Amino acid sequence: MEKIEISNKQLNEKYFHYKHPSGLNIYLYPKKGYSSIYAIFGTNFGSINNKFKIGDSSDVIQVPDGIAHYLEHKLFESEDGDAFSKYAKTGASANAYTSFEKTAYLFSCSKNFEESLKILINFVQSPYFTEETVKKEQGIIGQEIKMYEDDPEWRALFNVLNAMYNNHPVKIDIAGTVESIAKITPDYLYKCYNAFYNLNNMSLCIAGNIDIENTLSIIDKELKPSKPTNVETILPQEPYSIVKDKVEEEFDIMSPIFYLGFKGKSDNLWMSEEKAAYIDIILIAVASKSSDLYSILLEKGLINTASFSYEHFEGPGYSSILFSGESKDPDEVAKIIREYLSNLLDKGLDEETFIRAKKVSYGSYVKEFNSVSALSNEMLNNSFNGRELFKSMEYVSKAKLEKANMYLKEIFNISKSSLSIAKPRG
Amino acid sequence: MITNKKNVQICNGVNFTCIPNEKFKTSSISFTMFLPLKEDMVSKNAIFPNLLEHSCERYPSLTALNKKLADLYGASVIAGADKIGDFQVLTISISCINDKFALDDEKIIFESANLLCDLIFHPVLENGKFRESDILQEKRQLIETIDSEYNDKRVYSKLRCEQLMCKNEKYGINKYGTKEQVEALSSEDVYYAWKNALETAQIEIMMIGNNDYGLIVKRFQDEFKNINRENARKIQTEVIRSCEKHNEYKDMMELKQSKLVMGFRTGIALPDDEVPAMRLMTALLGGTPSSKLFLNVREKMSLCYYCSSNYNKNKGIMLIESGVEHKNIEAAKGAILNQIEQIKDGDFSDEQLESTKRYLSQMFEKVNDSISSLDDWYVLQSINEKINTPEQAIEEINKVNREDVINAAKKLTLDTIYILTSKEEN
Numbered sequence: 058m059e060k061i062e063i064s065n066k067q068l069n070e071k072y073f074h075y076k077h078p079s080g081l082n083i084y085l086y087p088k089k090g091y092s093s094i095y096a097i098f099g100t101n102f103g104s105i106n107n108k109f110k111i112g113d114s115s116d117v118i119q120v121p122d123g124i125a126h127y128l129e130h131k132l133f134e135s136e137d138g139d140a141f142s143k144y145a146k147t148g149a150s151a152n153a154y155t156s157f158e159k160t161a162y163l164f165s166c167s168k169n170f171e172e173s174l175k176i177l178i179n180f181v182q183s184p185y186f187t188e189e190t191v192k193k194e195q196g197i198i199g200q201e202i203k204m205y206e207d208d209p210e211w212r213a214l215f216n217v218l219n220a221m222y223n224n225h226p227v228k229i230d231i232a233g234t235v236e237s238i239a240k241i242t243p244d245y246l247y248k249c250y251n252a253f254y255n256l257n258n259m260s261l262c263i264a265g266n267i268d269i270e271n272t273l274s275i276i277d278k279e280l281k282p283s284k285p286t287n288v289e290t291i292l293p294q295e296p297y298s299i300v301k302d303k304v305e306e307e308f309d310i311m312s313p314i315f316y317l318g319f320k321g322k323s324d325n326l327w328m329s330e331e332k333a334a335y336i337d338i339i340l341i342a343v344a345s346k347s348s349d350l351y352s353i354l355l356e357k358g359l360i361n362t363a364s365f366s367y368e369h370f371e372g373p374g375y376s377s378i379l380f381s382g383e384s385k386d387p388d389e390v391a392k393i394i395r396e397y398l399s400n401l402l403d404k405g406l407d408e409e410t411f412i413r414a415k416k417v418s419y420g421s422y423v424k425e426f427n428s429v430s431a432l433s434n435e436m437l438n439n440s441f442n443g444r445e446l447f448k449s450m451e452y453v454s455k456a457k458l459e460k461a462n463m464y465l466k467e468i469f470n471i472s473k474s475s476l477s478i479a480k481p482r483g
Numbered sequence: 484m485i486t487n488k489k490n491v492q493i494c495n496g497v498n499f500t501c502i503p504n505e506k507f508k509t510s511s512i513s514f515t516m517f518l519p520l521k522e523d524m525v526s527k528n529a530i531f532p533n534l535l536e537h538s539c540e541r542y543p544s545l546t547a548l549n550k551k552l553a554d555l556y557g558a559s560v561i562a563g564a565d566k567i568g569d570f571q572v573l574t575i576s577i578s579c580i581n582d583k584f585a586l587d588d589e590k591i592i593f594e595s596a597n598l599l600c601d602l603i604f605h606p607v608l609e610n611g612k613f614r615e616s617d618i619l620q621e622k623r624q625l626i627e628t629i630d631s632e633y634n635d636k637r638v639y640s641k642l643r644c645e646q647l648m649c650k651n652e653k654y655g656i657n658k659y660g661t662k663e664q665v666e667a668l669s670s671e672d673v674y675y676a677w678k679n680a681l682e683t684a685q686i687e688i689m690m691i692g693n694n695d696y697g698l699i700v701k702r703f704q705d706e707f708k709n710i711n712r713e714n715a716r717k718i719q720t721e722v723i724r725s726c727e728k729h730n731e732y733k734d735m736m737e738l739k740q741s742k743l744v745m746g747f748r749t750g751i752a753l754p755d756d757e758v759p760a761m762r763l764m765t766a767l768l769g770g771t772p773s774s775k776l777f778l779n780v781r782e783k784m785s786l787c788y789y790c791s792s793n794y795n796k797n798k799g800i801m802l803i804e805s806g807v808e809h810k811n812i813e814a815a816k817g818a819i820l821n822q823i824e825q826i827k828d829g830d831f832s833d834e835q836l837e838s839t840k841r842y843l844s845q846m847f848e849k850v851n852d853s854i855s856s857l858d859d860w861y862v863l864q865s866i867n868e869k870i871n872t873p874e875q876a877i878e879e880i881n882k883v884n885r886e887d888v889i890n891a892a893k894k895l896t897l898d899t900i901y902i903l904t905s906k907e908e909n
Contacts, residue, residue, distance in 0.1 A: 067584070088506070139782075146838060150846065165845075165849065169841075200740060200786075200806055204806050206739040207636055310633065346545070346549040346552070347546065352546040355545065356620075363631070416556050417553050418557075423508050427854065428853065
């Protein structure tokens with residue numbers, strides 16, 4: 058098996074990447090002194106992969122919204138019982154999640170690791186969907202969807218995505234709707250499974266108290282032969298223009314919640330690692346607690362320290378900057394952020410702010426090496442977006458102000474921004 | 484696992500604990516004050532940790548302070564108020580990367596520790612009290628925090644149930660108090676509350692990661708030399724062991740999903756010997772994905788996405804929470820009570836019991852791998868008569884047998900049912 062060691066001297070950290078003959082990418086990160094292990098097995102299949110072609114076939118398959126998430130729920134059931142009851146024998150805590158661009162199955166444990174790993178590898182490779190089991194899940198997922206429909210923050214996020222994106226499926230709720238999931242059949246689930254759950258399209262990442270040789274031999278034994286399948290997701294053309302600049306929805310809440318999004322240009326791939334590292338630094342400079350913008354908003358009583366946040370929201374074909382939080386006057390928040398940014402675009406970031414932001418970004422990377430779950434999830438993300446932990450850190454340390462100011466202009470276009478408000482009824 | 488925990492008594496009722504561990508890349512120091520939960524003090528107390536968090540004599544504005552934190556590679560200060568049993572728990576803590584990762588040989592940990600002391604002991608004062616402008620800012624933010632509890636319906640329904648159930652006990656007091664109480668706060672009130680807390684609270688200072696604590700302890704000792712700690716005292720939580728009949732409450736809102744919360748008196752609270760049995764019983768009932776509530780109310784009956792039970796060992800109560808369709812509330816209630824009856828009747832397998840023990844044991848063991856879990860684990864126990872390591876907690880759980888679990892279940896009495904449901908009945 059091809060083995061690559063990835064290390065960083067300054068942090069005294071290293072991990073290993075193996076390319077299994079089946080096509081599976083394996084990442085192993087032994088952590089000294091830790092008693093627990095976190096393992097995650099993921100496929101590059103999320104809510105945005107709702108239209109695709111398989112192999113050389115020209116047939117375009119369109120699947121119901123929410124199917125990746127539905128599949129995640131149903132994969133826990135195999136013909137010989139459900140995965141949770143198998144994990145009950147080992148004591149691991151197991152879970153799974155579906156995001157816009159991936160689905161991941163995970164467990165963490167401090168004992169019986171080998172058995173738990175076998176369970177993970179086996180159930181993810183053993184789909185079992187029948188009319189009856191698929192139907193049963195509709196009640197459970199239906200309640201999950203309704204729970205999110207009552208969640209003003211979640212709704213405000215999807216409202217801003219719908220205001221920014223014309224066609225890109227990132228605007229569709231990950232779990233779909235009660236109506237869309239009613240259309241899901243075993244046949245659809247098998248179609249998606251066969252297309253995306255082939256080992257070429259998957260990664261297995263483990264961090265913690267592991268023995269490399271032993272772990273590899275278990276993985277090797279448990280993997281089922283997998284036909285290399287080429288699956289191509291078809292993403293629609295997304296214009297740079299936004300749909301609308303403001304959207305509101307009412308909820309039974311006391312204080313309004315907002316999302317202000319700045320849409321970026323993007324092609325249908327992940328952006329470069331360097332650019333992502335720059336955006337990280339820029340956002341710290343612009344909106345972190347030490348920024349001028351933050352103190353202006355706070356002084357004016359427009360945001361609070363408990364809820365204000367910002368993020369670079371990105372994936373294949375979408376990249377935007379989101380500011381969010383609670384505010385009694387979201388319109389005023391949006392006005393101030395837009396004015397502040399348009400002013401900043403003219404004069405650029407200053408050296409002192411930039412250097413400070415680089416330091417903070419570096420510190421946030423160092424913190425990540427504390428946690429076996431953070432590391433495993435990061436390795437999984439990176440296996441799909443082509444980035445690497447230590448390399449990202451390197452881009453941060455090498456970052457230059459001029460280039461940051463160039464990217465600053467690219468990511469904030471005032472005319473491409475939308476405000477979403479979840480507001481109290483009445 | 485932790486054999487090298489060190490304790491230093493700073494002064495009467497102030498204890499310093501250090502848990503050194505080289506495997507972490509960061510260190511943290513937390514300062515926690517335990518005070519009696521009292522109607523007339525609760526808001527005065529709840530507000531001052533946030534006030535301390537945002538400035539000090541040396542860094543008199545939020546921006547100045549946050550720039551300093553950014554210079555310390557993004558060290559972060561977190562402050563907040565909570566309640567544990569009849570204690571109001573006020574915390575202010577700092578975490579930072581370790582000195583060996585500094586790029587310019589800065590003494591990050593020592594500087595962070597000193598900064599924390601500046602924040603706790605040397606706030607910005609004006610005419611011998613807190614600055615009016617700071618008080619106004621924090622009052623606004625605390626009111627928004629109280630509002631946000633209402634925004635999140637899962638949080639809100641749990642709080643409502645606790646509040647209604649314990650309306651005649653200290654525990655029924657909201658950890659922040661009410662909006663009206665916050666509104667009425669004066670600068671003198673808050674100043675007095677801060678002074679009172681430093682003089683009378685039980686205080687636990689916890690340092691994790693870094694081993695070099697001599698100078699840090701000295702700084703705390705110096706600070707406490709100026710504080711009269713003669714009146715520091717211990718308090719006890721009132722525990723109501725059972726109830727005659729239950730009350731049912733219903734609130735109406737416009738919602739897609741109803742929330743059902745059931746509150747029980749467990750008859751068992753710290754320092755009772757049966758606490759581990761009640762803990763295990765609660766996990767068997769609804770604390771894991773192979774628990775009775777998960778398997779029956781969710782998986783078999785498809786009534787909900789979540790249905791879980793939670794034991795509060797300080798207060799001796801257990802809450803069961805679920806989100807269900809309006810029309811299924813009665814069905815869910817019946818199904819939940821039925822599962823409890825089954826445990827009382829011994830209707831669970833030895834394997835179910837053993838698997839719950841394995842699950843809990845590994846949860847406890849994983850505490851050792853996270854700074855924040857370690858901090859929570861030991862700080863929250865500091866008010867107890869006996870402090871357990873995770874390993875001792877595992878031992879206790881493993882000693883519990885089938886009869887103990889049945890007996891624990893038999894002590895449960897239903898006290899309060901809280902339903903948050905939609906205005907339109909459908």
